[in-house]
Amino acid sequence: MMTPKDPISRRKFLSTSLALGAAGLAAPAIAQQIDPYTGQALQGTGGGATPDAGLVQYDANQDSRRNISSFRMQDWQPYFSTLTNGAILVDLPSRCLHYWSEDQAVYKLFPTSVPVSPDLTRTGRTEIIKKVEGPSWAPTPEMRKRNPEWPEFVKPGDPLNPMGTHALWLSWQYYRIHGTHDTRKIGRKSSNGCIGLYNEHIKQLYDLTKVGTQVMVI
Template identity: 30%
Template sequence: MSLRLILASASLIVLAACGAPDPEQPDQAAPSAQAPAPQAGAAVLTAAQIEAGVPQAAAAPGAAPPSTAPAPATGEAGTGPAATAPDPGLVRLQVLLDRTPFSPGMIDGLAGDNTRQAIAAYRKANNLGSGDAADAALLQHLAAADTSRVMTQYVTTAEDVAGPFSPAATGELADIARAGTNFTSARERLAERFHITEALLQGLNPGVDFRRAGQTIVVPAVTNTPLAGVARIVIDKTERSARAFDASGKLLGFYPATIGSSERPAPSGTVTVTGVAPEPDYTYDPKRVTYDRGDEKVVVPAGPNNPVGTVWIDLSRDTYGIHGSPDPSKIGKTASNGCVRLTNWDAEQLAAGVKPGVVVQFI
């Protein structure tokens, strides 16, 4: 998605409030590890199962419970392999929500707070009652509004598998700056493109070597439709969410978010958007703020695994913004250092609809 550069001198931005190591958040689950290496065998789920899927929570009484076999995916609330296999109905629901856009964050086929909050927001916006139940009426409403298939096939290209790739980031900014902020692998690049965990991507495509072009893979049919006409953004620090509204008060989009911490809280009250910078550099300047990252100025180059991801929405509170993330699995589950962090694809979608002067309310 192409974003118009509207922030002056955006190729180099000092983002001092957002680049410290994530504060400890012991009450939140840690993100999962990388997916296992490719292996042959049956797919965890098939496209046909997903297309016909109904979330287990909405299944008819007496329906078989979900499998308890370990799956190559990790849930929103888990720290290791998921206790249950991905639910094909939840994959379907998450893809449909992603296209509304009431974002569930990463598509993984597993229940978690991000998905439940997206359900609750969608139900309320569409007069489907309150609560976060993934019932048959919700799925029917989503499927009636969007009749397109939720899964599709994609053939990997030479561009997908071409580098340069960067090693996994360490906690040291200078090391990240030297190593670069590109994706770590073709599989990570494809997982982000299709809003899915690497683990589930591999599980849907067992035996596929994502380093090779010409591989036909099964992926979610996401759309990446940009928002338009955002007039107000509400950041809910308790819910960990960002909502975008138009001038009439209509809810345009809902996104799970990581928002500050007790040590470094997000702003309070009302600020405004001052501009948008796609593909920003990140600059640590000890003259402005220190987070135990040394006494030297460090510039981390632009890239999807930059500390602020692929886009920066600048706010009128100095050094604060709404931005992307190098690790979408952490969104809504860990603390940040004051800024509002979304998945890269959600941040890009939101950024496309804002302009200077848009009101941002922190509640």
């Protein structure tokens, strides 16, 4: 169990995040205001980065929703030869995720968060190798180097956990498609490489996918 350095800040965070988290499940527009590891207000212009983003600051003006014209339905055929096991296309420039079921009866389009910088971005073909409801979270070695004050492990269900309610493990080490309690991240460059969805959307995707579902990141 993690022992926070500042229990008062933690208590402030917990009381605030629980209220905001409950509201966020009903209305994705509600955003978390507190950084989970400091108990302080999020930093940056117009909102700030979160643990998954390694506390990297971003330009809110640059990250404004200018991808509306790209946020449109896609055809699976240019990207996949078959829909065996279903398919996920993560479109980084438009910050959205497309899902097609194997029988083509289901198509979903979800807004996402994307990696904050090119060096944290990975593209190409992978697949889902594991599905977890109530995931735990541990910073990668590189995150720990940048932020040694972060805990080594956060248990499932802890409001400090940046993985949200569900997670899909990819075959690439450390890369996930997961939920987030911090709804400010969606539609922005704000992650350390993972793809984030609203918690209500990751639950839908979790229920639709299986181990072996194809994933392509472009």
